[in-house]
Amino acid sequence: MNEIQKEQLEQEIACLNKEKADILEQLQHINRQKNSLAEDLVNTKKDVERLSENIIRLTKEKED
Secondary structure, three states: OOHHHHHHHHHHHHHHHHHHHHHHHHHHHHHHHHHHHHHHHHHHHHHHHHHHHHHHHHHEEEEH
């Protein structure tokens, strides 16, 4: 392998390493978004459960 080929391979490796770092950064960002959405979903489910209980309670009170 001559020096030119070696330099080309080193440049390609550097480029691929940068792409890998960029993709990992994007993945971390997406994972943070996913975790935030999962937390929002849990909170929304709790709100729906609480509101459903209130509706049931108010309906029973109205019937009485």
